[in-house]
Every structure is written in C-alpha cells, then in structure tokens.
Amino acid sequence: MIADSAVYAGGYRTTLRSLGEAYRSCQEPDRFAWVTLFEPTKEEFISADREFQLHGMAVDDAIQTHQRPKLERYGHCLFAVLKLARYLDDKKRIEFGEVHAFVGENFIITVSYGEDSTLEEVRRRMEGEPDQLRRGPTAVFYEVMSQIVEGYNPVVEGLENDIDEIEAEVFAGNVEASRRIHEISHEVIRLHQATKPLVGALERITESDAVSDPEKRKRLRRVQDRVLRVTEQIEGFRDLLSSIMDVNLTTIGVQQNDQMQKISAWGAVLIVPTLIAGIFGMNFENEQWQQFKSLDHGFELSVAAMVLISFLLYLWFKRSGWL
Secondary structure, eight states: OEEEEEEEETTEEEEOSSHHHHHHHTTSTTEEEEEEEESOOHHHHHHHHHHHTOOHHHHHHHHSOSOOOEEEEETTEEEEEEEEEEEETTTTEEEEEEEEEEEOSSEEEEEEESSOOHHHHHHHHHHTOHHHHTTOHHHHHHHHHHHHHHTHHHHHHHHHHHHHHHHHHHHTTOGGGHHHHHHHHHHHHHHHHHHHHHHHHHHHHHHSTTOOOHHHHHHHHHHHHHHHHHHHHHHHHHHHHHHHHHHHHHHHHHHHHHHHHHHHHHHHHHHHHHHHHHHHTOOOOOHHHHHHHTSTTHHHHHHHHHHHHHHHHHHHHHHHTOO
16 A cells, blocks of 8 residues: 655755656755555556656566575666565564665655665654755655664664573573574574665665765765674674574583483492392302301391492492582
8 A cells, every 4th residue: 555655845845646747846946755655455556657757677576575695776766675674572572574765866766675764764854854855766766765774773683682682591501592593693693684785785876887876875874884784793703603502502412421321320329238238138058158158137237238338339330520
C-alpha cells in the first residue's frame, strides 16, 4: 500500500492523492516526488512502474524480498536494497527488515518491508529542514541510508552485551551455554550478511562515474566507513564466539574427565573389600585354607583388612585429586 506520497517544491511539502499526480507535478522545475510503499502488492508495483517509468529489471528485483544489500544503476535510476536491523531486548535476538529505493532525477520511491519507523522518522526530520530537501532526491536517499546504517550500532551493542554475558557463564563453568552460543553465532552471521555486501556496493558506486559531485562522494564514503566499522566489529564477534565455544567444549571435556577419575577411584576403593570377601567366601577343600579360615577372630580380621586397605586407597586418591 502507499504509506505516504508527496511532492516537495522548494523544500516544502505538497501532498497529492495519486501516483500519477505526483509524477506530473515533479516534472516542474525545483520539484521532486517522494513516494513510500509499505509491503506493496505486485499490482501496486506495476502502477508505480507505469507512472514513473522504472527499469524493468529493478522492478523485478524490488518485488522479491530477502535480497542481499546492493546498489545498482539502471540507466538514470539508482536502485538500492538496504537491510534494516533492530535488536529486541526482551527476546535477545535481531529483527530484520528491508528497504528498497528507486532514486531518479526528480523522484525517490522507497519500499519498506517489515515493521520499522525509519522512513517515517527520516521524512519527518527532513521536512523540518527545508534546506536538506532542496538538495533533491539524492539527499533524501543518503539520509535514509545513513539512518539505516546508524541503526546498526544499537544492534552491535546488544550482541556485545550478549557475548559478555555468555563469556562470563562459560568461564564460571556453566556447560549448558553451548545452545546460547550457537544462537548468538547465528544472529552474528545474519547481521554480517546484512552489512558486508553493502561495503563493496558503496565502494563500487563511489569510485564509478555515476557519482561526480565531490560532496556526494564524500557523504557516500562516510557511510561506507560506518558500515565497514560495523562489519569489522561483527567479524571480531565471530572470532570471539569461536574462542568461547572452544573454551566451553574444553570445560566439558575436563568435567567429563574429572567424573571418569572419580568413578575409577571409587571403583578401586570398592574392589578391595569385594575381592577379600570373594576369596574368603570360596567353598573348596584344602587343609591349609581350612586352617586359616578356622583362626580365632578371622571374620573380624578380614573386615578390618577391608576397611584399612579401602581407607588407605581413599586417602591416596584424595591426595592425588581424583576424589
């Protein structure tokens, strides 16, 4: 559906009712149209294509969601796919959205997928700054892109807090942390997929002849630096999570080894009375053996031997750290 549609003349808003009116009005000097679509249907896309004469390949890309970030020029129109990201504190995960943008000489069409207020915030802020809007649709696009990239910082902070928490749990000996480590790793990979391709896309378009204005090129490089900083942090998270997982697996192995040592030690302690009782319980005819069994206090001596040897073994294993 059409979330918002306006033509800006001299930096000030004039609201129009239809896409056709917006397109005709933006043909006049010092005017441009800004149309925002929210999860549009194919028919709504076809309508926008018909009015603003968008490139067919760009429209085909825009209809399909879950695309990797990119910036591509089709004729005189720039098509962009940007990933929105928002960290949900209550659910401890990242929610992703998508913004597609068509930027022409006198129009910009932004397409939003997912619940997010970024486009509304950018429009509201720029309408309070007419000088910014006088720069045209390219300035609007740079502001939208900059706002989306700035939104990655709270997400990175949320992931960093999660990693600090899980690191503390692992070093405290909590072997149940493996599942949470895997969940955080999955979120880190998704965020990396949402940001890494944008670095290369910004670099290509910045160095191309499509951006000849030094001021525009400077703004693009500023955005590129921000995205690059985010991707470097994310790559650091991946390495750190890999190290935490290794420590967790090592801790599990050490604990399992400790358990096996305890089982072995107790087995050795208990095998002595079992062995003595088994020997004295043998029922066979032998003169020397019968004389030994007929000694006074034989039962007491055998029990004392069991207790003494078992106690000595217990002390030895205790000092060795096995118990």
